[in-house]
Amino acid sequence: MKTAIVGGGAAGFFLAITLKELCPKMHVCILERQRRVLAKVEITGGGRCNCTNTFQSGLDLQHIYPRGHRLLKGWLRAFSHEDAIRWFESRGVPLVAQEDGCIFPEAQDSHAIINLFLRECHKLGVEIRTGTDALDASRVDLTQYDHVCICTGGLHGQVLHTLQQWGVRLTNPVPSLFTFHITDPALQQLMGTVVEDAVCSLPGTKFKAQGPLLITHWGMSGPAILKLSSRGARLLAENQYHATLAVNWVGGRTAEEVAAHLQETFSRQTARLIDNVRPYDLQNRLWDYLLDKVGLRGRRCGEAGRKQLNRLAELLTHDQYTIQGRWHHKEEFVTCGGVELSAIDRKTLRYTAPLNVPITNLYFAGEVLDVDGITGGYNLQAAWTTATLVARGICNS
Numbered sequence: 001m002k003t004a005i006v007g008g009g010a011a012g013f014f015l016a017i018t019l020k021e022l023c024p025k026m027h028v029c030i031l032e033r034q035r036r037v038l039a040k041v042e043i044t045g046g047g048r049c050n051c052t053n054t055f056q057s058g059l060d061l062q063h064i065y066p067r068g069h070r071l072l073k074g075w076l077r078a079f080s081h082e083d084a085i086r087w088f089e090s091r092g093v094p095l096v097a098q099e100d101g102c103i104f105p106e107a108q109d110s111h112a113i114i115n116l117f118l119r120e121c122h123k124l125g126v127e128i129r130t131g132t133d134a135l136d137a138s139r140v141d142l143t144q145y146d147h148v149c150i151c152t153g154g155l156h157g158q159v160l161h162t163l164q165q166w167g168v169r170l171t172n173p174v175p176s177l178f179t180f181h182i183t184d185p186a187l188q189q190l191m192g193t194v195v196e197d198a199v200c201s202l203p204g205t206k207f208k209a210q211g212p213l214l215i216t217h218w219g220m221s222g223p224a225i226l227k228l229s230s231r232g233a234r235l236l237a238e239n240q241y242h243a244t245l246a247v248n249w250v251g252g253r254t255a256e257e258v259a260a261h262l263q264e265t266f267s268r269q270t271a272r273l274i275d276n277v278r279p280y281d282l283q284n285r286l287w288d289y290l291l292d293k294v295g296l297r298g299r300r301c302g303e304a305g306r307k308q309l310n311r312l313a314e315l316l317t318h319d320q321y322t323i324q325g326r327w328h329h330k331e332e333f334v335t336c337g338g339v340e341l342s343a344i345d346r347k348t349l350r351y352t353a354p355l356n357v358p359i360t361n362l363y364f365a366g367e368v369l370d371v372d373g374i375t376g377g378y379n380l381q382a383a384w385t386t387a388t389l390v391a392r393g394i395c396n397s
């Protein structure tokens, strides 16, 4: 029996090793288009490879995986983050968890994972062919294989074109995990400002995200923005990345709560300059910027009337900006969209819908599926999990 794995990335290698361990007699071949395998894994997590997560953030799966969470619930029961941790550690790569739940190799180096994959493939006898565009029918005849696994990563370019020709059911791919371009010269002056607990949302939609927010020379970034870009990826693409962004600078508190707090704080120190009060520990520059917006900068606490206080509370809880474009996050960038999950067998990830090519056992794993997560090691976990299910599916077929 012969299995071709198209794509020598995270999912492809994990699948090859798992399959060979389960079915040692199977001939398993990884076909990689580039000269080097695992090029993306090398740069993950800024070169440290955030390979999974403790899943203890308190977020539910729906918010971790905006696409695919329903099926992932079952899939993660079959191969969880704990299974992934055991998998790496039992093969000689100890992992460590950060306070934020992100898990990395103890060596803090993606090469720990890459070397493990290469070592295991060598030991098990997995064939690796680089510089091979496996979707080019003039170079590779995939119909010669008993099982074909597509692990080509985020769907675009030639892979997208080929899968369309094969008749594979696809959800239109669009980017996820990007930062927002906002042209506001006064805001740009605040470059480098971090707000530890902001809530960002797209008004008029259900999309919302909470966490640290970073003001950049380009607009806004940070975990809250990246999560929001992931949740609203498709809607933002449909609107050509033009939308209104609402920012609650004070951890999601209501305007009423904030107005009452300001009233109480200001009334205790009427002679003090509002500029020096800084409630909620907001950074100086941001506080000055917000006070400027409501005309309270340079005024004393006792001079602020109820109307102005309410305007300030409204601004702190529902500030609005115009998103004018996107920029991908330098640390992580994934594709929203891919092979439709309704067209695959939910246990084995075997493609079940009709095809225009004579490949009988076609499987998909990794980012090529319509599954993607927020930052934090969740995308690689999805790659390990889906690869494992495919390997088990092939072995049991």
Ligand SMILES: Cc1cc2nc3c(=O)[nH]c(=O)nc-3n(C[C@H](O)[C@H](O)[C@H](O)COP(=O)(O)OP(=O)(O)OC[C@H]3O[C@@H](n4cnc5c(N)ncnc54)[C@H](O)[C@@H]3O)c2cc1C
Binding pocket: 006, 007, 008, 009, 010, 011, 012, 031, 032, 033, 034, 037, 038, 039, 040, 041, 043, 044, 045, 046, 049, 050, 051, 052, 132, 133, 134, 135, 136, 151, 152, 153, 154, 159, 330, 331, 332, 333, 334, 365, 366, 367, 368, 376, 377, 378, 379, 380, 381, 383
């Ligand atoms: C800069 C960056 C940092 C990231 N950091 C993290 C992180 O720390 N944690 C995390 O969880 N996720 C991270 N991600 C996301 C994560 O890397 C991907 O989700 C993951 O690599 C997907 O695995 P995959 O195997 O599906 O695809 P890939 O790892 O992209 O592998 C696909 C492979 O298929 C090959 N290929 C494509 N077409 C063909 C073809 N026709 N023939 C043969 N081969 C082909 C490609 O060359 C590639 O090697 C990051 C992404 C980026 C861009």
